[in-house]
Amino acid sequence: MPTTPATVSCPTCNRPVEWSRHQHYRPFCSRRCKLIDLGAWLDGSHRIPGSELAGESNGIDEDSNDAAERQ
Numbered sequence: 505m506p507t508t509p510a511t512v513s514c515p516t517c518n519r520p521v522e523w524s525r526h527q528h529y530r531p532f533c534s535r536r537c538k539l540i541d542l543g544a545w546l547d548g549s550h551r552i553p554g555s556e557l558a559g560e561s562n563g564i565d566e567d568s569n570d571a572a573e574r575q
């Protein structure tokens with residue numbers, strides 16, 4: 505019975521990556537793909553939804569303060 509190595513898809517280029525101890529960059533296929541994904545995070549391509557909502561709620565707070573002063 506042959507043992508087939510477990511593989512995962514590289515998150516950057518979707519190439520199958522062998523999930524083994526000597527694959528240092530798993531789940532990425534290579535150092536390059538790992539750095540590309542890291543760069544995408546730093547660029548803001550992977551957006552965290554929570555940060556935008558925080559900015560909106562600040563705006564709402566300022567508006568309600570304005571209304572209170574006028575009354």
Ligand SMILES: [Zn+2]
Nearest residue numbers: 514517533537
């Ligand atoms: Zn890749």
